[in-house]
Amino acid sequence: MSTGSRGPLRLGTRKSLMATTQSQGVADALSRLTGHAVELVGVTTQGDVSKALLAQIGGTGVFVNALRDKVLSGEVDFAVHSLKDLPTSETPGIALAATPARDDARDALCGPAKLADLPRGARIGTGSPRRVAQLRALRPDLEIVPIRGNADTRLRKVTDGELDAVVLAHAGLKRIGRLDAVSEVFDPDQMLPAPGQGSLALECRADRDDLRALLGTIDDAPTRRAVTAERTVLAVLEAGCSAPVGTYAAEVDERLHLTATVAAYDGSRQVRLSASGHPDAAEQLGRDLADRLLAQGADQLMGERE
Ligand SMILES: NCc1[nH]cc(CCC(=O)O)c1CC(=O)O
Structure with a gap:
């Protein structure tokens, strides 16, 4: 098949540590299962360059559109995204070829104590309206501070004392090797995660049946059913x-x-x-x-x- 004879499969990925770690994991799993070499190609997305709050730049697609463009143009064979960053609308010409087995879907508090033990009025950083609303329901006294930036930047605001705690996805913290910062993992009874959180999406051109079959080897059916719901x-x-x-x-x-x-x-x-x-x-x-x-x-x- 064409992908094999032309050298390694090119995997489009964002360049952050979180993104490259998860993409390398996919590359390794695919090589193991199919024998194909896979090479990472770093791509900068709008979400990586804009300093605006996600809610303000429109949210949907800011981390994925540039990657999809490279898939459509053929510059990369497929892209790996965090599934929760994908808009729900279908994109013409793009197929969701695989959802690998999901990591921990839960949110985690990173601070000096569990949520219930933080002092009154503690300053908690998050830019996610979903997390804000659920935090306020659990602890109406907290001061919620909108923040952006990668997970490391957010964690630094806690060590610097600018914030008392931040809420981040457990899966992302694991990928960057920072589970040490977690003081509490929220049970879904307390805080429901974002749809698709903790799972990845492999996208390729819809017209490349050979590639879809190859990428499909790392699809996990229970994950796909859960994230579909x-x-x-x-x-x-x-x-x-x-x-x-x-x-x-x-x-x-x-x-x-x-x-x-x-x-x-x-x-x-x-x-x-x-x-x-x-x-x-x-x-x-x-x-x-x-x-x-x-x-x-x-x-x-x-x-x-x-
Ligand atoms: N919106 C950014 C984003 N996209 C995926 C993850 C974490 C990893 C995942 O959920 O798969 C994060 C960071 C966060 O929410 O803490």
Whole structure:
């Protein structure tokens, strides 16, 4: 096949430590399974250069569009993204070729103590409306400070004393080797992660059947079903990665369980619902749960900004 005879497969990736670590993991797994050499090609995305808060630059797609352009032009064979950064809308010409086995999906608090033990009025950094809303619901007294930047930059604000704590994805902290900074891992009962958090997405051109089959060797079916349910909730709500929407799906005893929340930005109200169904009906499960969230006023909650 063409990919093999022309030398190594070219894997497009963001250049951050988190991105290159996860991309190298994918490259190694693919080489092991298929015998193909894989080479990383670093790409700068809008999300890497803009200093604006994600919620302000529009959120959806800022970390992925430049990578997709390179996939479409053929400069790279495929791209590895954090799945939670992918917009839910399909992109013409691009196929989701694989979702490898998911890492820990949960959020983690990085600070001197567990959330309940932080002093009144402690300053917590996060730029995610989803985390803000759920933090406010748990601890209305906290001062929430909007921040951006890579995980290391955010952790430094805690060691520098500018902030008391930050909330980051456990999976990302693991990839950059900073689980030492974690003081508490949030149970999904306390804080629901972003749809797709902790999982990766491999995208290639939709017309390259050979490549799709090759990349598909590292697809993990339970992960794909779980993230399908989660992302369908987001899609039906017409929300993006910067919306106050949390979800978590997992298979237990051959049933797919899904929980989702939509919160008001000020944390004053949350709608939170659960459902379970057959794992093969992941999309329907997500669709039904989103419809129930909407029936309980989810769109009104999401429409409210501070
Ligand atoms: N939006 C940035 C982003 N995209 C993916 C991750 C973490 C890794 C993952 O969830 O797969 C992060 C950082 C964070 O939320 O802490």
